[in-house]
Amino acid sequence: MNLFLLFILAFLVPSSLLLGIQASHSHRTRTFTQITVMGLVYCDTCSNNSFSKHSYFLSGVEVRISCKFKAETPRTAEQIAFSVNRTTNKYGVYRLEIPSVDGIRCAEDSAIASFCQASLIGSPSSSCNVPGYRTTSEEISIKSREANICIYSLNPLNYRPSARDDTLCGN
Numbered sequence: 001m002n003l004f005l006l007f008i009l010a011f012l013v014p015s016s017l018l019l020g021i022q023a024s025h026s027h028r029t030r031t032f033t034q035i036t037v038m039g040l041v042y043c044d045t046c047s048n049n050s051f052s053k054h055s056y057f058l059s060g061v062e063v064r065i066s067c068k069f070k071a072e073t074p075r076t077a078e079q080i081a082f083s084v085n086r087t088t089n090k091y092g093v094y095r096l097e098i099p100s101v102d103g104i105r106c107a108e109d110s111a112i113a114s115f116c117q118a119s120l121i122g123s124p125s126s127s128c129n130v131p132g133y134r135t136t137s138e139e140i141s142i143k144s145r146e147a148n149i150c151i152y153s154l155n156p157l158n159y160r161p162s163a164r165d166d167t168l169c170g171n
Helices: 002-024
Strands: 034-043 062-072 077-087 093-098 112-122 139-143 149-154 157-160
Touching: 034 062, 034 112, 062 093, 077 093, 112 149, 112 157
Parallel strands: 034 149, 034 157
Antiparallel strands: 034 093, 062 077, 062 112, 139 149
C-alpha cells in the first residue's frame, strides 16, 4: 500500500499549505478548526483486495461519510454528528471539508475524540461494480501544530469486476 500513502500525501501537502494560509487570515482572537475527511476508491481489477499494477482509481463513485466529533473544553462538552454523501473526483478521491468549528482544538490529542467512516453507495462503472471493501473506519489522523488543522484520511474502498481476468492477473 505504499502507492496509496504516496498518493494521499501528494494531496495532503498542498491542501495543508492552503489551509494554513487560510487560517492565518482568519480571526486571531478565537481558535477555529478546519477538519478534512478524505479517502479514495479504486477498482481492484485482480479481486485480491489490494492495489495492484492493474488497479485504477474510480471517478464518479458515490460514498456516504458519517462522523461524530466530541469536543471537551473547560467551558463546554459538545458532540457533533453528521452524515453526507460525496462523489469521487477523477483521481478516485472523495473529500469533505468541515469549516471552522469553534471550541474544538484538534491539535491537542485530549481535546477531541472522533469517529468517521465511509461506505460505498454506488459505482458508475459497469465493468467494475461489485463491492470489495464496502465500509472503512480505520484512519490516519494528521494534526497540524501550526494552524488548528486536522486531516482524517480513511482507508481505501474498492469495487471489482464481476469476473476476474486470469490472463491479466494470473491464477
